[in-house]
Amino acid sequence: MNRLCKSLKVLQVVAAAGLLSWAAQTRAAETPKPDLNRGQAIATKVCASCHGADGNSASGMFPKLAGQHEAYLVKQLKDFKVQAGAKAAARTNAIMAGMAGALSDQDMINVAAYFAAQTPKPGFAHDAATVSEGQKIYRGGIADRHVPACAACHGPTGMGIPVQYPRLSWQWSDYTVTQLHAFQQGAGARNNSDVMHDVASRLSDNEIKAVADYIAGLH
Structure with a gap:
């Protein structure tokens, strides 16, 4: 009887594994391939x-x-x-x-x-006076205002996390500033990330410029 139960359990595990494999293959087949x-x-x-x-x-x-x-x-x-x-x-x-x-x-x-698949061209920080502040915000956030470190989501070198968080490394500072302001505004500008709306809303204009300039040279 015990052997029969064990055999049934083994068959159940094998069947479950087969179903999971089939489901994974089906999802892969359904995902459009890029050209x-x-x-x-x-x-x-x-x-x-x-x-x-x-x-x-x-x-x-x-x-x-x-x-x-x-x-x-x-x-x-x-x-x-x-x-x-x-x-x-x-x-x-x-x-x-x-x-x-x-x-x-x-x-x-x-x-x-x-x-x-393309290779991004290197970018550079331009304001030496704000690099230290930008680095501090990017790597450590601003604790007393509950601003998390940018690196927590976008990575220490700005490479981001596929699917979840974008690559920031070498991005134009002007563009980053514009997007952080758009996140501050939310509806009517950029309303596709509650997290970024909350984070950007806690930053001053000078802090936004500092971290954006730092990101431009990050790699």
Whole structure:
């Protein structure tokens, strides 16, 4: 009887493992695969004028996309579109709303994968007077105002965590400043991260500039 019970338990474990494996294979098969060639074509025709053909934009008006996490880029493109049941897009930008609106979900996957595969050009901090403050905020936060260290989510070198948190390393300081201000505003500007809205709202303009400049040279 004991042997029979043990055999049944073994069969149950094997069956469960088989089901989990089958489920994982099914999800993988259902996930659309990116086409880098089509992604490059979209980048060249649609994105290059602002972000550069390889994702290295020429100025802080536009973010560097080279080396950014694929899943993060897809999410941001979707956030520029008004989703079903929503009254407004999570990110407000007239230009990007038009660009993203013309892309299918597969287009977004393709172009995101292409930019993620590109090599970002190095950036540099420019204000020596604020590097120390920027580093302190990035690595240690501001305890008395409950501002967490940026490194806790974005990593000590700004590489981020795929799917969850974006890469910040070498990003233009002007762009980072603009986005932190947008997070402060929330609805009507950038309303796609409650955590970042809370964090940015606790920072002064000078602190935002300091940490953004530090991030520009972080690697």
